[in-house]
Amino acid sequence: MTVALDIDIDLARPWNTLAAATHPTLIDTTHITNAAFGFTNIPMAVWIDENGVLVRPAEAASIERSPLRDMEIPEGLPEQLSKVMHAVKAIPDDAEAYRAAILDWVRNGAESRFAMTPDEVIERSRPHSDDEARARACFELGEHLRRTGHADSAVAWWKEAHRLDPQNLVYKRQAWTLVTTPAGATEYDLMQGPNDVYDSNLVDEVSGEGGFAQFIVRPTL
Amino acid sequence: MILTELRTTADAFHSSTGWEPKPEGLCRGEICVPAPGALATDGSLDVTIAAERLGMPIVHDVEHGLWALGSATLGGRALSTAVAADPELKTFDNEPFRLSSLRGKKVILLAWSSY
Numbered sequence: 001m002t003v004a005l006d007i008d009i010d011l012a013r014p015w016n017t018l019a020a021a022t023h024p025t026l027i028d029t030t031h032i033t034n035a036a037f038g039f040t041n042i043p044m045a046v047w048i049d050e051n052g053v054l055v056r057p058a059e060a061a062s063i064e065r066s067p068l069r070d071m072e073i074p075e076g077l078p079e080q081l082s083k084v085m086h087a088v089k090a091i092p093d094d095a096e097a098y099r100a101a102i103l104d105w106v107r108n109g110a111e112s113r114f115a116m117t118p119d120e121v122i123e124r125s126r127p128h129s130d131d132e133a134r135a136r137a138c139f140e141l142g143e144h145l146r147r148t149g150h151a152d153s154a155v156a157w158w159k160e161a162h163r164l165d166p167q168n169l170v171y172k173r174q175a176w177t178l179v180t181t182p183a184g185a186t187e188y189d190l191m192q193g194p195n196d197v198y199d200s201n202l203v204d205e206v207s208g209e210g211g212f213a214q215f216i217v218r219p220t221l
Numbered sequence: 222m223i224l225t226e227l228r229t230t231a232d233a234f235h236s237s238t239g240w241e242p243k244p245e246g247l248c249r250g251e252i253c254v255p256a257p258g259a260l261a262t263d264g265s266l267d268v269t270i271a272a273e274r275l276g277m278p279i280v281h282d283v284e285h286g287l288w289a290l291g292s293a294t295l296g297g298r299a300l301s302t303a304v305a306a307d308p309e310l311k312t313f314d315n316e317p318f319r320l321s322s323l324r325g326k327k328v329i330l331l332a333w334s335s336y
Contacts, residue, residue, distance in 0.1 A: 001323070003310065005334045012335040016313050026310040026318055033332060035292040036239065036306035038299030045331040046305070052324055054303045061331055106327060118303035125300035130278055132299075133291035137280040141289040144223045150285065157282070170334065177336035188336035 003028050005042065005170055007143060007178070011188050030143055031170065035136045038126045040168040041215050047105065047115070055105070055115040057125040059219040063099040066091075080193045080203045087206040092213055097221045114221065124220065135165035142175070155179075155197055162200065169215040176201055222290040227268045227279070234266050238290065239306045240275060242266050247275060250304030254295070 001024040006012035009027050016025050033039055037046050038058040045061035046054055066088075073085045101114040109115065116124065126132075142157035158175040165171060176192035180201075192202035206212050222229075222237035231242040239249055242260045246253040259270040268290065272279050276294035281287075295301040307321045320328065 001320075001328060002331045002333055005332050006336070009313065013313055015335050024318060024323070025313060027313055028310055028332075032308045033306075033310070033330075036308055037330065037332075039332040042332050042334045045329050048305045048320070048323075048328040048330060050325050050327060052305050052307070052321060054300065054305050057300060058332075061329075102329065109327070121303040122296065122298055122300045125298045128292070128294055128297060128299040130276070130291075130294055133276070133294045134278040134280060135291075137278060137289035137291035140223060141280060141282055141287060144287070144289075145282070145285065153282070153285065157280075170332075173334070173336050181336075190336060192336070 001026065003033050005031055005034065005039065005174070007031075007146070007174060011186070014186065031139060031174070034139075034168070034170055038128075040126065040165075040170055040217070042170065044217065047102075049110070049115070053118060054121045055110075056219075057116075057121050059217045060092075060094065061098060061219070062093070062095040063102065065093055065095045069093060080191060083203055083207040084191055087211045090211050090213070092216060092218055094219055094221065098219050101219070101221050126217065131164040132168075135161040135168065135171065138164065139171050146178075159198065162198070167215060172200065172205075173202060224268060224288040224290065225286060227288060229266050229268055231260060231264050231266050234268070234271065236309070238275075238277075238293070239308065240271075240293065242271065247271055250302030252295075252302050 002021065003026040004012040004016065005028050007029050009029060012027060043061050044058045046058050047056040049055050068088050073082060105112040105114050138157045138161040142154040142161065146154035161171045173192055176198060177188045179195050179197040180192050181189040194201050194203065235241040240247045246255040254274050256271055256274040259267050272290060278291040280289045280291065293301055305320060307319050310318050312318050
């Protein structure tokens, strides 16, 4: 099953419709699953067994190598676009191994070497201090305020969420895209470049040495 | 969880946080954290006491008269239990959906976004 971490269902819906999935597809406009499962980026996944117990904590989840990894980056692109494309190409790829792990778990269940014990799941879940917990509250406040007509106040709380939990790329990209996406657009801006509202942006944060990898929780396989 | 006062119902707290207030404490999965004084006999919950026991920070927006409850920090990990949370979510058709409806099946819950 999938869950869209999207404040605005209308901008997520076209992608969901296009996917035409046969599994349950959900929308999480308040990002409650971020806190509940530890999602800090996308795509990330948790594995849950037949008894409702997690056997793998939140980690990067791809089952197919993205064609973007192998793309030729044309010369002469706008600088920001070129930076992001280079950063995308450098994203670590665990798709083949992750897909194999899923299939092994499907076949072997609790006997799969990829299924963790409850203690392992907890221990390998993301560190969560007062800062991260407070960031969650700030993000939720921001979402509530934006939804109830106080968008400017939302920004202030989202800035605080970013400061408290700089590793949470979902909190950042959700906030950034709301200011970099032109009014009336039918799709979110994916680049989330420099803007007048936030001091940080996606282009600058992934163009540096850490790239996208600094925000990725690679599956331990 | 967004609040307009620091007292709520036990049901609302459970629904929003996944922690169920019981006479023995605040419970989730196999864990119960004692919280004397949190749960009143009328079923209301003192959020300040509950939050302190679970390590949940409370953020106050003075201008708008709102409080927001952060997630629990027990154990210093995102997960304090391996029992999967079961928040009520919505489908794209606005129908309610709970993860527990898939009990009996292996589930991979994958998060994505349109941005």
